[in-house]
Amino acid sequence: MSTITREHIVQWLENVAQVLAENKEYLTELDAAIGDADHGINMDRGFTKVMERLDGVRDKDIGTILRTTGMALLSSVGGAGGPLYGSLFMKAGMAVTGKHELTPEELGKLLRAAVQGVIDRGKAQLGDKTMVDALLPAVEAYEKTLQEGGDLCTALTRMVAAAEKGMKDTIPLVAKKGRASYLGERSAGHQDPGATSSYLILKALKETVCG
Amino acid sequence: MSTITREHIVQWLENVAQVLAENKEYLTELDAAIGDADHGINMDRGFTKVMERLDGVRDKDIGTILRTTGMALLSSVGGAGGPLYGSLFMKAGMAVTGKHELTPEELGKLLRAAVQGVIDRGKAQLGDKTMVDALLPAVEAYEKTLQEGGDLCTALTRMVAAAEKGMKDTIPLVAKKGRASYLGERSAGHQDPGATSSYLILKALKETVCG
Amino acid sequence: MKKLVNRPEDFVREMLEGMEKAHGDLIGVNYEPRYIYRKEMPQGKVAVISGGGSGHEPMHGGFVGIGMLDAACPGEVFTSPTPDQMYEAGKKVHAGGGVLFIVKNYSGDVMNFEMATEMLNMEGIPTINVLVDDDVAVKDSLYTQGRRGTGTTVLMEKIVGAAAEWGKYDLKRLADLARKVNVNGRSMGMALTPCTVPTAGKPTFELGEDEMEIGIGIHGEPGRYREPLATADEITERLALAIIEDGPYTRTVKEWDLDAGGWKEFELTDPPFQPGDHVIAMVNSMGGTPVSELYVVYRKLHEICEKKGLTIVRNLIGAYITSLEMQGVMITLLKVDDEILEMWDKPVKTPALRWGM
């Protein structure tokens, strides 16, 4: 396995929709503890909308598919998740405009652009207890593995491991961004819902491409 | 024992105040089941007011003492209980104006006037599931016992027994007057709070006079 | 008990103190005996007074002001006020036009207001007591004391208040209008949760997570039926149809007769609603139901009324006659004619209802 096809991307999005539907209550419960109990509901609503829109762009290039995903999320998720995941997928799409297949390096650029989109929009730093805590280490692990000569599936596997670690590492943190920040010290001891959905999305990517 | 003194009456009212304070929650619970959960609170508030006013009329005649009691209840109990018990004591007082002692017959007139005051004000009939169901049989038992030659304490004892029976007989009844009537059939199976407070008041009279 | 209270015994007094501080430009409060009164009373106007147990806020105190009530007598929570309150309030705001009492049909309210009516008339202040008994959840009137006074009270206070203020109606004409509003208004309510009287400290009844009470009054009392929880649409249909399809309702009322100088009893009959009727619709929160849910109910009510040929010409959506923090909803429909509608639209300025000024 050394290329990512358009079919992979479509399949990935479909898998994400399914995984988020399955984890709707779990994500919402995480958000209830330190937020406002809607993250799972929001993400599920968003990817339901993505599924509706996907049919119209299935045959288009990967850039169009991902930008369409971003627009669908932007206009249906709302909350913090909407602009953040909207930016993530739109920037991801803009990084691969016109392409129908991606090399591992191109996927790396896509991922980097995606994460940068989230950071530009939300201004969160590592350790602020947000989705950035899962996304940024994940992209870095992916890039590093490729640089060190690892293959696509090794890179994706390490990416997911880093995302999982980043997600779990949010537990002791005191939130600095997002709703959880209003809780101050009380936000510590809970896993961040956004970091959790980010982990699930990256995990679905690895599983789609590499099984 | 064949006369009722002013001291008896004052003592009776004090005992009623105490008994109603003790039964405040019980009466309120009965009212919660088929009314609005305030009968015990109302009666306790009323007799607290009576106690305040009593000092000013302790040395007056029985008529004045009872009319003052009625006025105090009227301006402090509210609800249905206020005008009804207000009328009961005012009519009782008016039946014995100027008297400092009562014969058993005079007490009978007092009781009859008292009950009539309740009926005139509230228009309830026997079986409507109200305080009348305790009061009316009680007065009739008292009058009958005297007519048959019974002494005061026998008459009072039979009065209390009749009140108790009347009170308990309200349980299966469907209410026709008062708040409980809004419940229709659902009012059956519960003892009427007003009949219960009436029983307690009459019982206190017997116990004050005869022990 | 989850409430913003201090000592439960002080609840009503402290609420009144808050109202006095908040609305001192418009209203005053007398504490011994308790009543809320309008500060500036126009000479010659009939004084419109109501009262009842506390716990139904904003009714009645929140409706004292210009173009509605001139005084309100609050009892303890869910306990009718005492006759001396209505008597003193009447004397305070009487401005030469006499006094109209608006009385909700509960034995306590009826008896206490009757006594006050006697007292004021004996004092030479012409006073008429008009009843509100609009709750269709109560069926029988022949042997019982009939229907409770609920939502129509709010509408009556607005309409009759406007006629006294802006229409310059005299006492008898005002009583006629009040009676007309009463026979044309019908209500029914339901509860999702019970409520807690502060001095009692615990809920007046228990209700399972999947249950609701249909046909409640406004005193935290259980309703006519306990049923499995239903959807907003089903509940709305249940209440609306009970109101719209209610047949003629006849009862005997007892009012003070100014000419005879004593009580008179007479029959009144509510005419059923007819297709083509124009109505004011109130969707009222029982206290703890937020306005978002009321709009969900209104949406369905509007649909049902259309289907039944009733046109909603005005509406009132919010918490106007409540049972403390109870969650639930009450629907009131009042058939209007030109006179009623004209008076509804007149300006009103009270703490809880305000438009046109």
Next chain:
Amino acid sequence: MKKLVNRPEDFVREMLEGMEKAHGDLIGVNYEPRYIYRKEMPQGKVAVISGGGSGHEPMHGGFVGIGMLDAACPGEVFTSPTPDQMYEAGKKVHAGGGVLFIVKNYSGDVMNFEMATEMLNMEGIPTINVLVDDDVAVKDSLYTQGRRGTGTTVLMEKIVGAAAEWGKYDLKRLADLARKVNVNGRSMGMALTPCTVPTAGKPTFELGEDEMEIGIGIHGEPGRYREPLATADEITERLALAIIEDGPYTRTVKEWDLDAGGWKEFELTDPPFQPGDHVIAMVNSMGGTPVSELYVVYRKLHEICEKKGLTIVRNLIGAYITSLEMQGVMITLLKVDDEILEMWDKPVKTPALRWGM
């Protein structure tokens, strides 16, 4: 879940349908994307628009009308609306005077409104986004995203809405006024009970019978502290002192700069309250607390303000910015000057706030 709802997913839409049916003379509703708009928009007036998650009713939709908001964008319950809603609403009510967005400081609201601000300005419609961040329960601003927008939002919408309607302010002057209101307003809230998001079906947090949450926001989220239940006076004191004794508060805000055609960031500082200040006081129900309890709170608030040398010159007591059926109270104090007070007193006609017309 004890609510008047049908399918939870339909809750917001059905509420909007109810509002449209109830207030069709004043407002219209667009469903795709969702926004509530004022029906008749005066030419040249700045369009004042707000929005946020649903569940805070009557805010914001209930404040659309004359002299307050021109449009409101409701998201799902407790979820910020999406940029296309604000963008379309802006295009709909823009009448040549540009658009002012009133944005509560939550990451979701801020980001979605920022995107809409960019889109409208790119479209040639001058648009400024002004923040409300008034919740003193949140202390730190240096490393976090700062204070939440809560009660001051309601007051700002009234005041800024009046300046746009009656004062004919242009966009920049209106934004200046909005900023002035924000730095002079402070709030703090508490909850006696949690609330239930319809689609979630169960309460967002659990609270024991003897506990309360202090320093809550408006999204059913837990507060800063959980404490043993206290009396109304103690709670009022806790909230009022936190507000009155709050020190200067500085944060960086990001607004669209019309001249530069891009974003600018700058610092804003809230001046602390001073003896002698005149204030508007809002005592707000979180949704399920009845008005009677609010008056008990107001009574104590009035006393505390007097003691601290603050004069309450106007008040607003009721449910204006809520968290569904949550029981609890929020206090807001806004220091006023002549300009703010003049605009407060101007007529307003919306479904939920009305006076002078």
